[in-house]
Amino acid sequence: MAAEPFDQHADIPGTTIFDGKQAMKGYALNKMCYSFNSAENRAEYLRDPEAYFVKYGLREDQKQACRDKNVLAMIAAGGNIYYLAKFAGIYKLSVQDVGAQQTGMTTEQFKEKLKRAGD
Amino acid sequence: MATIIGGLTSSHIPAVGNAIHNKLFDDPYWKPFFDGYPPIREWLDHHKPDVAINIYNDHGLGFFLDRMPTFAIGAAAEYRNEDEGWGIPKLDPFPGDPELSWHIIESMVADEFDITSCQELAVDHGFTVPMQLFWPGAPNNPAMPRTVPISANTVQHPIPTLKRALDFGKALRKALLSYPKDVKIVVMGTGGLSHQLDGQRAGFINKSFDQMCMEKIVSAPEELTHISRRELVEKAGAQGTEFLMWMMMRGALGDTVVPLEKNYHIPISNTGAGTMLLECAA
Numbered sequence: 001m002a003a004e005p006f007d008q009h010a011d012i013p014g015t016t017i018f019d020g021k022q023a024m025k026g027y028a029l030n031k032m033c034y035s036f037n038s039a040e041n042r043a044e045y046l047r048d049p050e051a052y053f054v055k056y057g058l059r060e061d062q063k064q065a066c067r068d069k070n071v072l073a074m075i076a077a078g079g080n081i082y083y084l085a086k087f088a089g090i091y092k093l094s095v096q097d098v099g100a101q102q103t104g105m106t107t108e109q110f111k112e113k114l115k116r117a118g119d
Numbered sequence: 120m121a122t123i124i125g126g127l128t129s130s131h132i133p134a135v136g137n138a139i140h141n142k143l144f145d146d147p148y149w150k151p152f153f154d155g156y157p158p159i160r161e162w163l164d165h166h167k168p169d170v171a172i173n174i175y176n177d178h179g180l181g182f183f184l185d186r187m188p189t190f191a192i193g194a195a196a197e198y199r200n201e202d203e204g205w206g207i208p209k210l211d212p213f214p215g216d217p218e219l220s221w222h223i224i225e226s227m228v229a230d231e232f233d234i235t236s237c238q239e240l241a242v243d244h245g246f247t248v249p250m251q252l253f254w255p256g257a258p259n260n261p262a263m264p265r266t267v268p269i270s271a272n273t274v275q276h277p278i279p280t281l282k283r284a285l286d287f288g289k290a291l292r293k294a295l296l297s298y299p300k301d302v303k304i305v306v307m308g309t310g311g312l313s314h315q316l317d318g319q320r321a322g323f324i325n326k327s328f329d330q331m332c333m334e335k336i337v338s339a340p341e342e343l344t345h346i347s348r349r350e351l352v353e354k355a356g357a358q359g360t361e362f363l364m365w366m367m368m369r370g371a372l373g374d375t376v377v378p379l380e381k382n383y384h385i386p387i388s389n390t391g392a393g394t395m396l397l398e399c400a401a
Contacts, residue, residue, distance in 0.1 A: 012353050014320030019276040023184055034183045036204045072318070081317035081358075082179045082274055089205025095134075095389050099321040110322055117324035118385030 018080045026078020029066075032056035033083035042090055069093075071102050121298040124166050124305060125379075125399050126372045127159060128365050129249040130392040131175060131309040136207040136248050139255075155382025155394035156252050162379065162396055163253060164262065169302040170216055171253075171264040172291070172371070174364045175245035175309040176273045178203075181237075187275050188235035190287060192227070193242075193268040194220035201241040210247055213258045216265035219298060223267060226294030232287060242268055249309040252394075264305070271367060273310075273360045281351065282344035284363040288370015295371065308368025310361025312383075314390035317357055322389060328354045329383065329391045332362060337378045337397065340369045375400040 016022060023030075032052065035041045045052040053063045065073035069091060074084055088098050100110035135152075143149045180203050182188065197212040224236050246268055250257040257263055269291075272278055279287070288306075295304055312329040315321055332355075335343050343366065351360055369376075380396035 012320070012349070014318045015315070015352065015357055016318055017276050017352065017357075018274070023275055027184065030184055034179055037180060037202055038204075039202060042204065075317055080179075080184070080274060085316070086179065086204035095316055098316065099389060102317070102319060102321045113322050114324065114386035114389060117322075117326060117391070 016075050022078050022080070024078070026062075026080060028057045028059070029062040029074065029077055029079050030083040032058060033079070033087045036086040036090060045090065071098050121295050121300060121302045121304055123292065123295055123371060123373070123399050124168060124303050125162075126368045126376065126395075126397040127249070127253060127305055127307045128368065128393060128395040128397075129252055129307070129309050130311060130387060130390055130394070131245045131248040132388045132390050132392065133203075133205070133207055133244040133248070134388040136244055136251065139248075139251050140208050149387075151384045152382075152387050152392055155380070155384070158380050159253060159394070159396045160255070162398075163305070166303065167262060168264045168305040170219060170304045171250075171266050172269060172295070172304060172306045173246050173250065173266050173309065174269045174271070174307060174367045175242075175249070176361055176364060177270045178243050178245055179274065180243035181241045181270065182274075184275060187272055188270070189272050189279055190232065191235040191237050191240070191270045192220060192224055193240045193266075194224060194236045194238050195240060198240055198242045198246070198266065198268055200243070200247050203243050207244060210251075211258050213242065213247075213250065214263070214265050216267055219265075219300075219302070220267050222298050223291065223294045226297060227290055230290040230293065232290055240268060240270075245270075245309055249307055253307075269367070271363055273358070273363060276348075278348060278360055279363060280344070280348060281346055281363065281366050284366035285340055285344055285370040288367040288372075290370075291367070292371040292373060306368045306371045308365040310364045311355065311359055312362065312391045312393045313355045313359040315356030315358055316389060320356070323356045324385055324389070324391045325354055325356070325359070326385060326391060329393060332365070333381060333383060333393055333395065336365055336369050336395075337376060340366065369397075372397055372399050
């Protein structure tokens with residue numbers, strides 16, 4: 001018998017609930033991103049990203065999403081935004097840059113959208 | 120005996136840490152946000168709390184997915200702020216109060232809250248940014264209270280329900296009020312309000328929902344417990360679930376509070392930013 005779904009797993013458009021399923025899918029990617037808390041690890045990654053992907057056991061879809069710096073693809077590959085933010089930090093991407101990329105806007109347009117939410 | 124004098128809420132957006140570092144207090148973008156804090160600092164200056172219970176959510180510094188506590192309580196003599204990977208300036212360690220921590224832990228577990236005790240805990244922007252806002256120069260402010268950090272999981276679903284968060288606060292109140300030492304305590308609930316960083320819905324902010332929450336949390340927090348976790352994600356955004364910290368704080372304040380200060384501003388970074396001072400009835 002299939003388990004009953006819990007309420008928070010229900011579909012919300014444009015939103016991936018980071019639940020156990022995502023956690024299983026994304027563990028290696030998230031673990032790599034968590035390692036970027038350390039400056040030494042960030043430097044090691046930048047010297048040879050491909051070797052770093054292998055060190056953390058990333059799958060091909062996760063490697064490709066990282067090569068492309070494609071945040072939606074990283075989320076689809078199990079990435080959690082709190083850890084992905086550390087990856088984005090390496091490339092000096094702000095949360096507005098990341099938001100703009102995911103919504104297909106320029107960063108300026110995205111900032112304007114945020115401002116309009118206050119009207 | 121210990122007394123709880125009030126509750127403080129604040130957003131804990133990392134960009135605020137940078138804005139403080141760069142002293143952007145009068146910058147037109149930042150001013151409406153920073154202006155919410157001086158009246159609260161005056162109140163703190165007047166009441167001089169000995170202890171600040173800082174309820175926040177870790178964002179991948181203190182905890183990783185290998186071990187994710189639903190509720191974690193610090194029990195250290197000091198709490199280090201460490202590199203989070205994207206360059207907000209690192210602060211000096213914050214002084215703890217391990218004796219009070221263990222009292223809280225004993226009382227909470229006796230009350231059937233199964234918590235994780237942490238004798239070492241690196242604290243991230245969720246903890247440090249509100250400290251800097253309420254005690255400028257923190258931790259190197261002469262009035263800096265000792266602290267007990269409490270972190271609730273909002274990284275990995277399932278996250279606690281709003282009812283559990285409020286109940287946690289009530290048990291925390293019981294723990295604090297049974298502490299035999301003569302200490303004045305403020306309880307902080309940090310994070311929120313509405314925001315979503317991930318997905319095609321990134322940039323979602325919900326002003327009317329935030330304002331409803333800021334109103335209800337004063338006099339009708341029980342009503343907010345009817346909001347399901349799904350509804351919270353839908354209406355507050357995926358990271359707006361940080362409102363749980365506000366509920367934990369509110370539970371610790373008792374039935375009646377007086378809202379002395381309230382500020383709400385959109386946007387700070389990607390977030391609807393809410394600041395409140397709730398004084399406990401004498």
